[in-house]
Amino acid sequence: MKKLINNPKDVVEEMVGGYVKAHPSYVKQLPENERSIVTARKTREGKVGVLIGGGSGHEPGFMGYVGEGMADGVAIGNIFASPSPDPILEVTKAIDKGAGVAYLYGNYAGDVMNFGMAAEMADLEEDIRVKAALATDDVASALKEEKEKRRGIAGEFFVFKAAGAVADFGYNLNDVIRVAQKANENTRSMGVGLSPCSLPQTGEPSFDIGDDEMEIGLGHHGEPGIEKGVIETADKVAERLVHDILADIELNKGDKVAVLVNGLGSTPRMELYIIFRRVEQILNENGIVIYRSYVGDYITSLEMGGCSVTLMKLDEELERTIDHSVDCPMFVQK
Amino acid sequence: MKKLINNPKDVVEEMVGGYVKAHPSYVKQLPENERSIVTARKTREGKVGVLIGGGSGHEPGFMGYVGEGMADGVAIGNIFASPSPDPILEVTKAIDKGAGVAYLYGNYAGDVMNFGMAAEMADLEEDIRVKAALATDDVASALKEEKEKRRGIAGEFFVFKAAGAVADFGYNLNDVIRVAQKANENTRSMGVGLSPCSLPQTGEPSFDIGDDEMEIGLGHHGEPGIEKGVIETADKVAERLVHDILADIELNKGDKVAVLVNGLGSTPRMELYIIFRRVEQILNENGIVIYRSYVGDYITSLEMGGCSVTLMKLDEELERTIDHSVDCPMFVQK
Numbered sequence: 032m033k034k035l036i037n038n039p040k041d042v043v044e045e046m047v048g049g050y051v052k053a054h055p056s057y058v059k060q061l062p063e064n065e066r067s068i069v070t071a072r073k074t075r076e077g078k079v080g081v082l083i084g085g086g087s088g089h090e091p092g093f094m095g096y097v098g099e100g101m102a103d104g105v106a107i108g109n110i111f112a113s114p115s116p117d118p119i120l121e122v123t124k125a126i127d128k129g130a131g132v133a134y135l136y137g138n139y140a141g142d143v144m145n146f147g148m149a150a151e152m153a154d155l156e157e158d159i160r161v162k163a164a165l166a167t168d169d170v171a172s173a174l175k176e177e178k179e180k181r182r183g184i185a186g187e188f189f190v191f192k193a194a195g196a197v198a199d200f201g202y203n204l205n206d207v208i209r210v211a212q213k214a215n216e217n218t219r220s221m222g223v224g225l226s227p228c229s230l231p232q233t234g235e236p237s238f239d240i241g242d243d244e245m246e247i248g249l250g251h252h253g254e255p256g257i258e259k260g261v262i263e264t265a266d267k268v269a270e271r272l273v274h275d276i277l278a279d280i281e282l283n284k285g286d287k288v289a290v291l292v293n294g295l296g297s298t299p300r301m302e303l304y305i306i307f308r309r310v311e312q313i314l315n316e317n318g319i320v321i322y323r324s325y326v327g328d329y330i331t332s333l334e335m336g337g338c339s340v341t342l343m344k345l346d347e348e349l350e351r352t353i354d355h356s357v358d359c360p361m362f363v364q365k
Numbered sequence: 366m367k368k369l370i371n372n373p374k375d376v377v378e379e380m381v382g383g384y385v386k387a388h389p390s391y392v393k394q395l396p397e398n399e400r401s402i403v404t405a406r407k408t409r410e411g412k413v414g415v416l417i418g419g420g421s422g423h424e425p426g427f428m429g430y431v432g433e434g435m436a437d438g439v440a441i442g443n444i445f446a447s448p449s450p451d452p453i454l455e456v457t458k459a460i461d462k463g464a465g466v467a468y469l470y471g472n473y474a475g476d477v478m479n480f481g482m483a484a485e486m487a488d489l490e491e492d493i494r495v496k497a498a499l500a501t502d503d504v505a506s507a508l509k510e511e512k513e514k515r516r517g518i519a520g521e522f523f524v525f526k527a528a529g530a531v532a533d534f535g536y537n538l539n540d541v542i543r544v545a546q547k548a549n550e551n552t553r554s555m556g557v558g559l560s561p562c563s564l565p566q567t568g569e570p571s572f573d574i575g576d577d578e579m580e581i582g583l584g585h586h587g588e589p590g591i592e593k594g595v596i597e598t599a600d601k602v603a604e605r606l607v608h609d610i611l612a613d614i615e616l617n618k619g620d621k622v623a624v625l626v627n628g629l630g631s632t633p634r635m636e637l638y639i640i641f642r643r644v645e646q647i648l649n650e651n652g653i654v655i656y657r658s659y660v661g662d663y664i665t666s667l668e669m670g671g672c673s674v675t676l677m678k679l680d681e682e683l684e685r686t687i688d689h690s691v692d693c694p695m696f697v698q699k
Binding site: 033034035036037042045046047048049050052053054087088090091095223225226228242243245262264265266268290292296297298299300301302303304305306307308311324326327328331333334336337338356358361363364365 | 367368369370371376379380381382383384386387388421422424425429557559560562576577579596598599600602624626630631632633634635636637638639640641642645658660661662665667668670671672690692695697698699
C-alpha cells in the first residue's frame with residue numbers, strides 16, 4: 032500500500048513532531064522523552080492526572096485525546112506496540128499534581144507489562160500513587176465468562192472520556208478509577224473488518240481477506256475474528272454487531288446508552304452513518320434511548336477498512352461524563 | 366472496493382437519515398425535502414443565513430458543517446454531483462431571517478447552474494435576497510491568469526468558516542460575501558492523489574493510477590492532475606505542494622497563515638502529520654507565521670488516498686474568523 036512517508040523507521044517520530052508543531056497551544060513534548068506528550072495548558076494542583084497510551088497507528092487514539100476534559104498526557108508506542116515504561120514514567124512525573132495518576136489503556140499483554148512496570152517505578156522511585164483501569168470492551172475477543180481477557184478497542188474512547196471528565200470534576204484517584212472501571216464494565220464493542228492496513232516497515236497487509244469477504248470480530252491490530260464470510264449489507268452487518276452486544280450486556284427498555292460507530296481508517300463516514308442508521312433503528316425498536324452519538328474515526332488502525340459499534344450503558348454519573356466538554360487536538364465537544 | 370452499504374441507489378438517503386438521527390440536537394431534515402438539512406438550533410432574527418452545499422461523498426463536507434459558527438443549512442447532492450435547485454431553495458426559505466442568504470460552494474459547472482437557479486427562484490418567488498461566493502482554491506486546476514476557472518477543494522473549509530463567523534458577528538449580506546470572497550482570494554490548495562475511490566453504483570475506480578504512482582493536482586472527483594509520477598517521500602511531496610502554492614500567492618516574512626492538511630479519505634492521520642511536519646518547516650524557513658493548523662479529514666472523496674495542503678493568508682479580520690468557535694456535528698472548535 033502506498034504511503035506518504037519518509038524513512039519507514041521514522042514514521043512515529045515524524046508524526047509526533049508534526050503533531051506538536053500543529054497544535055502548540057494544546058500539547059507539548061517532554062524534553063526528557065520525545066514519546067511523552069502532555070497538555071500545554073495549566074492543570075490545577077490537586078487534580079488527578081489522567082495518562083493514556085498505547086501503540087501508534089490508532090490516531091486519534093491516543094495522542095489526539097490529550098487536552099481539557101480528557102487526558103493530561105500520553106505515552107506513545109511504536110506502531111501497534113506498547114510504549115515502553117520510560118515515556119510512561121516521564122509523563123507520570125510531569126502530570127502528577129499531588130493527587131496521583133490514573134493509567135488508562137487497552138488490555139494487551141505488552142501494555143499491561145509496560146504500564147505495570149512504569150506504575151511500580153512511579154511508586155518506588157518517585158513516590159507517585161498510580162492506579163490503572165483497563166479497557167476490555169471487545170465482545171468478540173473472549174467469551175463472557177472470561178471477560179477480563181477481552182481486548183480494548185473503540186470503547187477505550189468512552190473510558191478515557193469518563194475518567195477525564197471526573198478527574199476534571201475533582202474526583203480523587205480511587206473515584207476516577209472507579210468511574211473508569213464502571214465505564215468499561217458498561218461498554219461493549221463489536222467490529223467488522225473489510226480490508227487490511229499495512230505497516231510502513233514491511234508494506235505487507237496486516238491480515239488476509241478475500242475480495243468479497245468481511246470478518247466479524249476482527250481485532251484492531253488484525254487479530255483473528257470469530258467469523259469470516261461473504262460481505263453482507265450494511266443493515267445485516269449492523270444487526271449482527273448490535274445483536275452480539277445486546278446478548279452480552281443487559282439493556283432494558285428505557286435504559287440510556289451512548290453510541291459510537293467507529294471507522295477503522297479507510298471506511299468513509301457515509302458508510303458509518305449508514306451503519307448508524309440501522310443501529311438506531313434496532314435500539315429504538317428495543318426501547319433503548321440514545322443519549323448521545325459519536326460517528327467517525329475515533330480509534331483507527333491506519334488505513335484498515337471496516338468499523339465497530341460500541342454501546343455504553345449510562346447511569347446519571349456516566350451521563351455527566353458524556354455531557355462534559357472536551358478540548359483536544361483531535362476531539363472537541365462543546 | 367468493498368462497501369458497507371445496502372442498495373447502492375439508497376446510499377445518500379440512508380447516510381442523511383443516519384446523520385440526522387445521530388445528531389438531533391444539531392441538525393434536522395426539512396419536511397419539504399429530505400436533501401435539505403438545517404441547524405436544529407435557534408438562530409437570531411436578522412442574521413444572514415449561510416447556505417453551503419455540493420455533492421455527497423465529501424463528508425465532513427458538506428452536511429457535517431451545519432451548526433453554530435458555520436452554516437445554517439446545507440443542500441445535499443448525489444455522490445459527487447450538485448444538489449438540484451429544489452433542496453437549495455427549501456433551505457434558503459428555512460434559514461432566511463430577513464437579512465438574506467449567502468450561498469457558498471465550490472466552482473463546478475453543475476453547482477454554478479443549480480445554485481444560480483435556486484438564487485433566481487429565491488429572488489423572484491420568495492423575495493429573498495441571495496448572494497454567492499465560490500471557492501476556487503485549487504491551484505492545479507487552472508493557470509493563475511484564469512484563476513476564476515479554478516475548482517474549489519479543501520479551501521472551501523476556510524471559506525465556510527470565515528463566512529460563518531462573520532454572519533455570527535452580525536455582518537450584513539454584502540459583508541458576509543465580501544469576507545467569503547476575501548477568504549477565497551487569500552486561499553490556495555494543492556493536492557496529491559495516491560489511490561482512487563469507487564462510486565457505490567458502479568464499483569469502478571474513479572481514476573487509473575499505477576501501484577507505485579502519485580498524481581499531483583488531482584481533483585477531488587478524480588479530475589486529471591498536472592503531473593503523474595513515481596510516488597516520492599512525504600517531504601518531497603510536501604515541498605512540491607507548498608512550492609506551487611507559494612508561487613501562486615504572495616506571502617512575505619511575517620505574514621500569518623492558517624494551514625490545513627486535508628486527508629482525502631483513506632490516508633491515515635499519521636501521514637497527514639508527517640506531511641504537516643515538512644509544511645511547517647518550509648513556512649518557518651520562509652518566516653511565514655502559522656496562526657492555526659488543521660490536520661485531518663475536512664473535505665474528502667470517499668475512500669480516495671492522498672491529501673492536500675491549503676494555506677489561507679490572514680489579515681486581522683480573517684484571524685478573527687479563524688478564532689471564532691464552531692459547534693457542528695463533524696467539526697467543533699472551542
